[in-house]
Amino acid sequence: MSRVAIIGTGFIGRAWAISFARAGHDVALWDQAPDAPTQARDYIAGLLPDLAANDLLNGHSQDAVLQRLRVTTDIDDALDGVIHIQENTPEKLEIKMKVFSMLDEKAPKDAIIASSTSALLPSAFTAHVEGRHRCLVVHPINPPYLVPAAELVPAPWTSPETVERTAALFRSIGQAPLMMKKEIDGFIMNRLQGALLEEAFRLVEDGYASVEDVDIGIRDGLALRWSFMGPFETIDLNAPSGIRDYVERYEGIYSGLWPSTQRRAEWGGPVLDQIERDRRERVPAEKLKERQEWRDRRLMALIAHKREASRKIGS
Amino acid sequence: MSRVAIIGTGFIGRAWAISFARAGHDVALWDQAPDAPTQARDYIAGLLPDLAANDLLNGHSQDAVLQRLRVTTDIDDALDGVIHIQENTPEKLEIKMKVFSMLDEKAPKDAIIASSTSALLPSAFTAHVEGRHRCLVVHPINPPYLVPAAELVPAPWTSPETVERTAALFRSIGQAPLMMKKEIDGFIMNRLQGALLEEAFRLVEDGYASVEDVDIGIRDGLALRWSFMGPFETIDLNAPSGIRDYVERYEGIYSGLWPSTQRRAEWGGPVLDQIERDRRERVPAEKLKERQEWRDRRLMALIAHKREASRKIGS
Numbered sequence: 118m119s120r121v122a123i124i125g126t127g128f129i130g131r132a133w134a135i136s137f138a139r140a141g142h143d144v145a146l147w148d149q150a151p152d153a154p155t156q157a158r159d160y161i162a163g164l165l166p167d168l169a170a171n172d173l174l175n176g177h178s179q180d181a182v183l184q185r186l187r188v189t190t191d192i193d194d195a196l197d198g199v200i201h202i203q204e205n206t207p208e209k210l211e212i213k214m215k216v217f218s219m220l221d222e223k224a225p226k227d228a229i230i231a232s233s234t235s236a237l238l239p240s241a242f243t244a245h246v247e248g249r250h251r252c253l254v255v256h257p258i259n260p261p262y263l264v265p266a267a268e269l270v271p272a273p274w275t276s277p278e279t280v281e282r283t284a285a286l287f288r289s290i291g292q293a294p295l296m297m298k299k300e301i302d303g304f305i306m307n308r309l310q311g312a313l314l315e316e317a318f319r320l321v322e323d324g325y326a327s328v329e330d331v332d333i334g335i336r337d338g339l340a341l342r343w344s345f346m347g348p349f350e351t352i353d354l355n356a357p358s359g360i361r362d363y364v365e366r367y368e369g370i371y372s373g374l375w376p377s378t379q380r381r382a383e384w385g386g387p388v389l390d391q392i393e394r395d396r397r398e399r400v401p402a403e404k405l406k407e408r409q410e411w412r413d414r415r416l417m418a419l420i421a422h423k424r425e426a427s428r429k430i431g432s
Numbered sequence: 433m434s435r436v437a438i439i440g441t442g443f444i445g446r447a448w449a450i451s452f453a454r455a456g457h458d459v460a461l462w463d464q465a466p467d468a469p470t471q472a473r474d475y476i477a478g479l480l481p482d483l484a485a486n487d488l489l490n491g492h493s494q495d496a497v498l499q500r501l502r503v504t505t506d507i508d509d510a511l512d513g514v515i516h517i518q519e520n521t522p523e524k525l526e527i528k529m530k531v532f533s534m535l536d537e538k539a540p541k542d543a544i545i546a547s548s549t550s551a552l553l554p555s556a557f558t559a560h561v562e563g564r565h566r567c568l569v570v571h572p573i574n575p576p577y578l579v580p581a582a583e584l585v586p587a588p589w590t591s592p593e594t595v596e597r598t599a600a601l602f603r604s605i606g607q608a609p610l611m612m613k614k615e616i617d618g619f620i621m622n623r624l625q626g627a628l629l630e631e632a633f634r635l636v637e638d639g640y641a642s643v644e645d646v647d648i649g650i651r652d653g654l655a656l657r658w659s660f661m662g663p664f665e666t667i668d669l670n671a672p673s674g675i676r677d678y679v680e681r682y683e684g685i686y687s688g689l690w691p692s693t694q695r696r697a698e699w700g701g702p703v704l705d706q707i708e709r710d711r712r713e714r715v716p717a718e719k720l721k722e723r724q725e726w727r728d729r730r731l732m733a734l735i736a737h738k739r740e741a742s743r744k745i746g747s
Contacts, residue, residue, distance in 0.1 A: 235685075266654075293648050293653075294648075295645040298639055302685075302688060303688075308689055309632065309635075311685075313624055313628050316624050317624065317663055323616075324613055324614065325613055326620050328664045330620060331662060332661065333610050334581050334610050334620045334621045338580070339621055341731060342579075344650075344656055345651055347646060347647025347648065348628055349646055349711065350647055350714075359712070385679050389676060400674075409669050412669050414745045418745060419659065419741070426734070430733060
């Protein structure tokens, strides 16, 4: 297998390290803070038993995965011989600009340089980079070792070959790349999430629904089919003759809702007091960490279920 | 257990009949078309083996469930002794108005009269009804015997007792009621779905993403956590200190997307040609029925998984 480098080993970087290492790649861990890579490796070591128990290490032993993680404080050593660099430094434009200059200067000329940013467009921090054709964004939903989707976002100057090689690499490690054709703020997933959340906050603010009603409507309703089909396939199968039939039957209903969606609820306004109260009644602040661990166990179980259902029933 | 009546035995009515019968209720099937209830019972009989195989009959035998379905062409017989009436006639205002007058006149005075409508507000077809305090909408996602969520939508004159009794009944048969506080077009679930679809159509129309990219982003991304938590709990757990922390960190990013969401893509416009072509390449028209059967098998497997994960890991 090949070498990859993780630049910035906070929560996103260390999560990517797991995705690469369990697929058999040798992963160099580097961070501006000299102690961070060792902390990241220790953190990963603590996660491996749960991942192994859920058959999420591709059949490799925990030891084998851990041994593929190489901690280094020397950036030249980190980049030596890599085919792919995954950058996870703070979401500050000036930092990303400096880091991308540095990476382009030091990395092997044919290595791809990808940023995990969710907040910045790739054109914003790669325009000045000599090898900008090999730069792009690969944005995960955290943690990528559990959630397969990852957005590939090219800048205008990113070469098609860069996008194709990156897609092939991420597919090969078990991620599901979304291939954006051009950049836009929020990319695809945060735009879709944002659209849903805007309506959710509005429904609560306007007194139609509680926080829990919205969550029931998604978790016991819409997201069941979305979780194995996505929204387009869902509506394609929801009218006898497919998506055109669906649009002909129902677009009028949806377009009728449009005028009432033209106002943003201020998420941080008074409605947030109510939402926070509802949530803290269900999960008190001191139980949030425990609930996050529950979420990760449920997510692992769901991933295992989807793998099995795809094998038995088809995908 | 109690008696309920299904008025209108098309796809929604027959699906509701399964939900009630497997919970032990005696279900009268009545339709304007005299042959329809028998067809509905035959259809249900054909579904029961699959439901039994997926342990979705609450431990009852197929025969026991089938014997709880009573076909009748006599409306007085259908309504005799019922505690709940679920109406599923065509989505035409004048039809619903007539049917509700008729049901209110003939039904036991303490029976609740619920409509499965997705398109009409309860105030639109119950205002003239003498017993309008006992009328409301209970809108499922089809099929309700697989998808638990159901929206309870009161008209302004629906009594709180009606809403409470209806919620208790639907909880007791294993549905997950969303308790709307007042009516609005689209209710909760179609508004949330519509918000997501508007962004999805826009992203495809504007050339940022393919149909498949959107579906990947949801099915291999966002909907994984949504399918067992919903969107509010998801963001509540996505910042160290909960939802207020999340809003403080990220509302700026989402509000920045708002201006670029102020245009509706015309779903039935030129973009539909592209979307339909993409979909038909993946699932040809002649395979749609087979794919719908695949969807239902995946949905049953997912429901079974959620039940088991809730038991083992918690919900």
